[in-house]
Amino acid sequence: MTSTAETPADRLVLAAVGFSLSTLPADARIAIAFSGGVDSSVLLDAAVRVAGASRCLALHVHHGLSAHADAWLAHCEAFARERGVEFAAERVEVSRDAGVSVEAAARDARYRALDGMCASRGVATLWLAQHADDQAETVLLQLLRGAGLAGLAAMAPEYLPAGASATRVRPLLHLLRAQLEQYASERALHWIDDESNADTRYARNALRHEVTPALTVHFPGFRDALARTAAHAASAQRLLDALARIDMEEASRDEGRALSHDALLALDDDRALNLMRYWMRTLGLVAASSARLGDALRQLREIGAAGEGHGLRIDHAGHALRSYRGLVYWETGDSSEPADETALAARAVSELAWQRESIWRLPQWRGTFIFADAGVAPGDPDTIPASVLQRAVLSARSRSGGERMRTSEARNAPSRTLKNLFQERGIPAWKRDVPLLYIGDDLLFVPLLGVNRAALPEQVDEGDSHVKIIWREDLLIA
Incomplete structure (x- = not known):
């Protein structure tokens, strides 16, 4: 199913979607992460025009963080139905664990829900609507946070996260927000404006509304430059990950859920820290600061492989680093509490x-x-x-x-x-x-x-x- 492209924005969007579609089998279904905002509305509309409604599946995640969340759910379902697209939604609880921002917790819950919906429906490709402005903002945020290469690599055009069921694809990553807004206006699309996007207390919103407009005036090519920085960082990170996988073969225990204390401490600091970062990513933990990881390695070296690590005081993202019988692992809870007695999260009976x-x-x-x-x-x-x-x-x-x-x-x-x-x-x-x-x-x-x-x-x-x-x-x- 195709449509004649009449404007520059129309041609750019349809070409980007068409390219991503061309990499898939002819009968493959595509799930689109559909929040109802302008970006995902453009992606869903274009996907239907290029691939046909029968191949598309719109997936919505209801976080419950806004008073308008129910209305957004209704809007998204109606938008999808108007185009003959199958629609599915899931409500999630956003964790409020200490040390984890609401934004990060919501993002984690959203991706878990999206991946679960893909898995239950046998869909192996999930399209996300991030664009070039999102990529530039991500690189800037990571630079300001002092992130390592993994952070600077920002968002990949296509990747399959460890343990995920669906490959995540970003067809619009090289297009500007303004081009998507132009497409939406020309197509008379109706979309949701999330009121939280205007709140400059959030770092990304502050960059979007106060920093990038100034960069656009004085450094009009900054988005391309930051995209190249992300590509260089991604290349370097792949080399570090290859080294970490070599070290994991020696240090991994219990299918990667723990590390051998001996094998970890046998590495020099740089290599041990690289292994710990990689290991935490495989476990689905958010990245820890260099200071926190450095402190963890120092404490592990001080107790030695023979120690049980009762004095370890490393807490991160709702977990505590533990050392037990020569193994190092992350346990749900706080390091000030006795290991394993009351730290496990309660679930509904x-x-x-x-x-x-x-x-x-x-x-x-x-x-x-x-x-x-x-x-x-x-x-x-x-x-x-x-x-x-x-x-x-x-x-x-x-x-x-x-x-x-x-x-x-x-x-x-x-x-x-x-x-x-x-x-x-x-x-x-x-x-x-x-x-x-x-x-x-x-x-x-x-x-x-x-x-x-x-x-x-x-x-x-x-x-x-x-x-x-x-x-x-x-x-x-x-």
């Missing part, structure tokens, strides 16, 4: 009246309980009579600290805290954030630890069928 279902999906835990038939006379001591699972409602709950269970079949054996059992079995803290399965008010099963024998009856009907409970984590997609 889920309940199930079990009627012999084989699976119980828990999206908030990114995993599934599997109830596998084990027959009438199982040999596995960790099976449970089916009648036990039906005596009350099952519930999946977060740890709150202090929970106890008995893993021994001996009735007179003492119960022990989950924390002690996890430590005894050498289970690192980042694996302990698991749902506890209760039957009524009794703790029944803990992933990685097994069945709480104290919750089982002394006598079991010989004809009662048994079930083995298995906890299976999702593949990491975000």
Whole structure:
């Protein structure tokens, strides 16, 4: 589906969209991140004209940060429907964790939601509407923040984030905001004006409204110069990432969720810091300042690989750096709190009246309980009579600290805290954030630890069928 281009802005926008479309298979669907602002409105309108409505999917994220958020959702749905485009939306909760700005938290929540919507619909390409002015503002912000090469590299025209399901593409990255606004005016598009974009208390808005207009007057080519700076930084960063991947092969433990303390400390400071930055990106953590990373490495060197790191005081983006049994990892919580006892984030309780279902999906835990038939006379001591699972409602709950269970079949054996059992079995803290399965008010099963024998009856009907409970984590997609 094409349309005759009649104006310079029309030709530029359609050409940019057409180029991105030409790199995709002929039947590939395209998801467009659609906020309803002028930029994403232009991108969606042009995508429909070039690719056809049937290949497009408009995705909207409702942050709830503005009093107008519901009206924006309605506008976006109507805009998409008018063009015959499938529309989907998701509401998100924006984290208010200490050390993370609302802007950064909203951005993180938005991308997680967009990627999840793409994955659930089998769409492998996500188009974003950032343009040349956005790119220039990003480079300036990173320069002013003293960012490293990864920050100066700014926004790539196309990339697939680690663990993401959809490749992110920015078809309009080389076009100016003014060109998009011209296109929107010529097409008589209606768009949303987010009132927060005028608030110059936000750094990006201050640059947009007060700095870049002056640069345009005195340095009219500054956007191209900053784009070249971003390209040079991206090239240099790729080399650093290649080196970090070599070091990760030696230092990575538990599929990259931890680093070997020995292997990390064997590197010189520059190389160790490069590895830590790369590792944090693979974990989805926001970048830390050079001062904070330098302090972390200094403390790790002081405690040595043999130390347990109880004195580490490094907090970042709602996480604390921990050292345990020769491993270094990030744990949810604050370093002033005891490791792993109360730092895990609580999730909403889920309940199930079990009627012999084989699976119980828990999206908030990114995993599934599997109830596998084990027959009438199982040999596995960790099976449970089916009648036990039906005596009350099952519930999946977060740890709150202090929970106890008995893993021994001996009735007179003492119960022990989950924390002690996890430590005894050498289970690192980042694996302990698991749902506890209760039957009524009794703790029944803990992933990685097994069945709480104290919750089982002394006598079991010989004809009662048994079930083995298995906890299976999702593949990491975000």
